[in-house]
Amino acid sequence: MSIEANIDDQTGEELGYLMKKLMSEGSYDAFFTPIQMKKNRPAYKVTALCNPLDQEKITKLFLKYTSTLGVRYQTLNRTIMKRHFDSVETEYGVVGIKIATYEEIKKYSPEYDDCEKIAKENQLSLAEVYQLVSNEWQKNKEEVI
Amino acid sequence: MSIEANIDDQTGEELGYLMKKLMSEGSYDAFFTPIQMKKNRPAYKVTALCNPLDQEKITKLFLKYTSTLGVRYQTLNRTIMKRHFDSVETEYGVVGIKIATYEEIKKYSPEYDDCEKIAKENQLSLAEVYQLVSNEWQKNKEEVI
Amino acid sequence: MSIEANIDDQTGEELGYLMKKLMSEGSYDAFFTPIQMKKNRPAYKVTALCNPLDQEKITKLFLKYTSTLGVRYQTLNRTIMKRHFDSVETEYGVVGIKIATYEEIKKYSPEYDDCEKIAKENQLSLAEVYQLVSNEWQKNKEEVI
Amino acid sequence: MSIEANIDDQTGEELGYLMKKLMSEGSYDAFFTPIQMKKNRPAYKVTALCNPLDQEKITKLFLKYTSTLGVRYQTLNRTIMKRHFDSVETEYGVVGIKIATYEEIKKYSPEYDDCEKIAKENQLSLAEVYQLVSNEWQKNKEEVI
Amino acid sequence: MSIEANIDDQTGEELGYLMKKLMSEGSYDAFFTPIQMKKNRPAYKVTALCNPLDQEKITKLFLKYTSTLGVRYQTLNRTIMKRHFDSVETEYGVVGIKIATYEEIKKYSPEYDDCEKIAKENQLSLAEVYQLVSNEWQKNKEEVI
Amino acid sequence: MSIEANIDDQTGEELGYLMKKLMSEGSYDAFFTPIQMKKNRPAYKVTALCNPLDQEKITKLFLKYTSTLGVRYQTLNRTIMKRHFDSVETEYGVVGIKIATYEEIKKYSPEYDDCEKIAKENQLSLAEVYQLVSNEWQKNKEEVI
Ligand code: NI
Ligand code: NI
Ligand code: NI
Ligand code: NI
Ligand code: NI
Ligand code: NI
Ligand code: NI
Ligand code: NI
Ligand code: NI
Ligand code: NI
Ligand code: NI
Ligand code: NI
Numbered sequence: 111m112s113i114e115a116n117i118d119d120q121t122g123e124e125l126g127y128l129m130k131k132l133m134s135e136g137s138y139d140a141f142f143t144p145i146q147m148k149k150n151r152p153a154y155k156v157t158a159l160c161n162p163l164d165q166e167k168i169t170k171l172f173l174k175y176t177s178t179l180g181v182r183y184q185t186l187n188r189t190i191m192k193r194h195f196d197s198v199e200t201e202y203g204v205v206g207i208k209i210a211t212y213e214e215i216k217k218y219s220p221e222y223d224d225c226e227k228i229a230k231e232n233q234l235s236l237a238e239v240y241q242l243v244s245n246e247w248q249k250n251k252e253e254v255i
Numbered sequence: 256m257s258i259e260a261n262i263d264d265q266t267g268e269e270l271g272y273l274m275k276k277l278m279s280e281g282s283y284d285a286f287f288t289p290i291q292m293k294k295n296r297p298a299y300k301v302t303a304l305c306n307p308l309d310q311e312k313i314t315k316l317f318l319k320y321t322s323t324l325g326v327r328y329q330t331l332n333r334t335i336m337k338r339h340f341d342s343v344e345t346e347y348g349v350v351g352i353k354i355a356t357y358e359e360i361k362k363y364s365p366e367y368d369d370c371e372k373i374a375k376e377n378q379l380s381l382a383e384v385y386q387l388v389s390n391e392w393q394k395n396k397e398e399v400i
Numbered sequence: 401m402s403i404e405a406n407i408d409d410q411t412g413e414e415l416g417y418l419m420k421k422l423m424s425e426g427s428y429d430a431f432f433t434p435i436q437m438k439k440n441r442p443a444y445k446v447t448a449l450c451n452p453l454d455q456e457k458i459t460k461l462f463l464k465y466t467s468t469l470g471v472r473y474q475t476l477n478r479t480i481m482k483r484h485f486d487s488v489e490t491e492y493g494v495v496g497i498k499i500a501t502y503e504e505i506k507k508y509s510p511e512y513d514d515c516e517k518i519a520k521e522n523q524l525s526l527a528e529v530y531q532l533v534s535n536e537w538q539k540n541k542e543e544v545i
Numbered sequence: 546m547s548i549e550a551n552i553d554d555q556t557g558e559e560l561g562y563l564m565k566k567l568m569s570e571g572s573y574d575a576f577f578t579p580i581q582m583k584k585n586r587p588a589y590k591v592t593a594l595c596n597p598l599d600q601e602k603i604t605k606l607f608l609k610y611t612s613t614l615g616v617r618y619q620t621l622n623r624t625i626m627k628r629h630f631d632s633v634e635t636e637y638g639v640v641g642i643k644i645a646t647y648e649e650i651k652k653y654s655p656e657y658d659d660c661e662k663i664a665k666e667n668q669l670s671l672a673e674v675y676q677l678v679s680n681e682w683q684k685n686k687e688e689v690i
Numbered sequence: 691m692s693i694e695a696n697i698d699d700q701t702g703e704e705l706g707y708l709m710k711k712l713m714s715e716g717s718y719d720a721f722f723t724p725i726q727m728k729k730n731r732p733a734y735k736v737t738a739l740c741n742p743l744d745q746e747k748i749t750k751l752f753l754k755y756t757s758t759l760g761v762r763y764q765t766l767n768r769t770i771m772k773r774h775f776d777s778v779e780t781e782y783g784v785v786g787i788k789i790a791t792y793e794e795i796k797k798y799s800p801e802y803d804d805c806e807k808i809a810k811e812n813q814l815s816l817a818e819v820y821q822l823v824s825n826e827w828q829k830n831k832e833e834v835i
Numbered sequence: 836m837s838i839e840a841n842i843d844d845q846t847g848e849e850l851g852y853l854m855k856k857l858m859s860e861g862s863y864d865a866f867f868t869p870i871q872m873k874k875n876r877p878a879y880k881v882t883a884l885c886n887p888l889d890q891e892k893i894t895k896l897f898l899k900y901t902s903t904l905g906v907r908y909q910t911l912n913r914t915i916m917k918r919h920f921d922s923v924e925t926e927y928g929v930v931g932i933k934i935a936t937y938e939e940i941k942k943y944s945p946e947y948d949d950c951e952k953i954a955k956e957n958q959l960s961l962a963e964v965y966q967l968v969s970n971e972w973q974k975n976k977e978e979v980i
Contacts, residue, residue, distance in 0.1 A: 264512075291431060298431070314479050
């Protein structure tokens with residue numbers, strides 16, 4: 111489900127802090143959308159996506175950590191790809207690979223956190239690390255998904 | 256409920272005028288979200304939040320004052336904090352205080368219009384007025400909500 | 401209905417290509433909304449509006465042409481104006497006119513593609529072409545809608 | 546010239562108030578741009594365009610009415626069209642017309658404030674008023690600019 | 691240099707048309723930035739980047755194809771990477787490769803138009819084509835830049 | 836000075852990583868602005884503000900960690916308020932206070948990092964901590980700036 115509020119009486123600093131809270135307390139995802147409200151007010155819509163079982167918990171985060179007097183809910187249906195985890199060895203260490211499938215569609219993506227760690231330790235750009243991982247993955251995959 | 260339309264064939268001047276209409280004719284709130292449409296068109300999504308009883312009235316505002324050929328509806332469930340109104344006396348006049356509670360969560364905020372009036376009359380910034388009101392409120396509150 | 405996904409691991413070039421796919425494969429409309437995600441990631445929400453009968457087809461476009469692992473659905477109710485098509489003759493050629501009505505509200509708008517063609521062929525701005533069409537339309541309309 | 550600051554520790558309400566101040570104290574124009582700053586902070590860049598003679602005055606508005614600790618300046622060169630004012634009589638009253646020329650390019654636009662007044666008094670949309678004014682203007686112009 | 695104008699009295703359709711004009715008449719690049727102007731007006735800043743020798747030509751495009759009464763200029767200094775063009779053969783055809791270098795920094799990127807063509811003809815996503823090209827490039831490069 | 840590039844061929848994940856690099860390698864500030872580029876591409880403008888002495892260093896971060904083939908520079912003049920650091924004791928610990936002055940204008944703001952620490956350790960919202968600090972500061976200030 112999604113939980114939302116429009117915020118025009120809170121600072122960016124406070125919303126940056128809220129983002130961390132929303133993510134660490136169990137939202138699937140959280141994001142800000144720039145909007146324009148009445149009386150020339152630049153504002154942000156805050157959205158959290160979460161499990162319906164967490165509605166009460168996430169609602170209370172909104173009410174405690176933002177200035178809003180209420181939140182709006184929407185129930186969302188979803189189609190989710192099947193996920194499967196694998197890994198490749200690179201010269202800089204092991205990187206997890208997420209493989210996703212839906213009927214004939216197949217995608218894979220390296221785990222962000224593994225790649226970031228390698229990028230940092232080796233002064234590489236993320237793009238360079240993804241390239242490296244991708245080369246390694248292409249060589250070795252014998253994946254029957 | 257929310258009523259929405261994407262607008263790519265109307266000017267910002269016209270949308271600024273629409274904002275006033277939506278607010279003065281009974282929307283709870285109205286806001287613009289910048290979006291990017293087909294054929295390289297920069298556009299705006301217009302959203303009005305309103306009481307379901309006003310659906311017909313607000314729909315007609317959209318159809319009359321925008322170029323859209325249709326509007327989209329969503330029903331939104333909401334959690335709303337309990338509200339209670341109080342006031343404080345400052346050296347520049349009385350300011351309303353909105354007190355909101357939900358279980359153990361408690362927030363208060365000064366009324367914007369009162370603060371704006373004081374800011375204007377005394378060449379203060381809004382932040383200075385809020386500070387002042389907040390000091391006064393902290394001193395005197397004996398609020399048992 | 402609307403089909404959506406938040407994208408933080410794909411490039412603008414890829415999303416520009418996706419826009420064409422979504423439009424050419426039967427979405428009513430498609431648009432991007434700038435959003436801000438966790439870990440300082442600037443991102444885009446991709447939304448397609450489509451007939452519920454096309455849900456499966458459009459879902460597969462998202463899964464094949466974006467990096468997302470899932471999509472979210474919302475069912476939207478709509479109010480649509482009645483449409484009626486007419487045309488005017490201008491010195492540069494015929495231009496279609498879309499006439500829309502809802503109770504006492506009546507609007508008309510020239511067809512974009514016809515106007516773009518005239519603009520291109522005659523080195524005019526779109527605004528000049530709309531003006532021209534509008535003059536012609538005002539003169540000749542005897543429209544009983 | 547342009548005067549700018551990035552604001553992440555102020556509310557939309559305060560920025561809405563700032564907008565009025567900037568416009569009433571002599572900026573040519575003022576606008577907000579949504580930006581994304583460090584630490585997941587959604588923010589706004591505030592820009593005022595003004596006469597270089599007003600640099601000190603507008604700078605002080607920024608320092609007094611925003612939370613910023615400094616402002617950035619840029620000197621901008623401009624090309625401006627020649628302007629000339631005229632008017633048309635409509636059934637609802639007189640409307641000013643701004644005529645702008647630059648070499649062979651010629652544009653005209655009705656005065657927004659006149660049109661807004663007519664729209665309000667006669668329950669018309671702005672688009673309807675512009676149409677009306679435009680028709681009248683087309684009929685009567687004998688303008689040798 | 692950059693040439694800019696803020697537009698609040700023109701439609702997204704007209705700006706989409708302007709984009710094509712700006713690109714086809716010799717701008718290096720052109721882009722729209724969502725901004726928020728006075729009187730609750732959602733608007734767009736239009737920016738074109740161009741060679742200073744084209745200032746007059748691009749200025750006239752702004753004055754003819756937008757509603758603005760003036761444009762603002764800024765002179766921009768730039769650091770540009772050295773570019774070098776190469777190509778790889780894939781099973782679907784030849785793809786150009788742009789190689790860019792600046793001191794010890796080296797990057798390459800496949801030509802978008804070549805990749806788009808392959809994607810379209812073979813029902814692939816752009817990401818799949820880039821992956822393919824990248825594999826081929828990694829295998830064969832013996833590039834001494 | 837400001838250093839900028841428009842990015843349409845890089846992901847949000849990569850830009851989130853870039854933000855950290857720009858801040859940790861000595862930019863004064865860095866921010867993303869959503870823009871809309873040619874061919875329906877949603878994109879981001881990346882801006883770093885830095886000391887002119889760091890131009891070469893920050894330029895190389897752009898060239899290494901983004902896909903851009905060049906960067907644009909602007910020299911910015913600035914007016915900066917005088918800063919002075921103080922602190923207050925609260926029941927939860929000491930908080931730094933930044934006091935800024937420019938002629939008769941005077942502002943103070945609590946240090947974000949101190950407040951965030953207190954918020955985290957005591958399960959408070961940032962707004963609650965700022966309120967607390969502000970109360971304490973109002974009581975004790977005898978500041979002759
Ligand atoms: Ni409010
Ligand atoms: Ni496996
Ligand atoms: Ni249209
Ligand atoms: Ni009370
Ligand atoms: Ni991801
Ligand atoms: Ni007819
Ligand atoms: Ni700050
Ligand atoms: Ni005249
Ligand atoms: Ni205007
Ligand atoms: Ni070569
Ligand atoms: Ni490119
Ligand atoms: Ni001191």
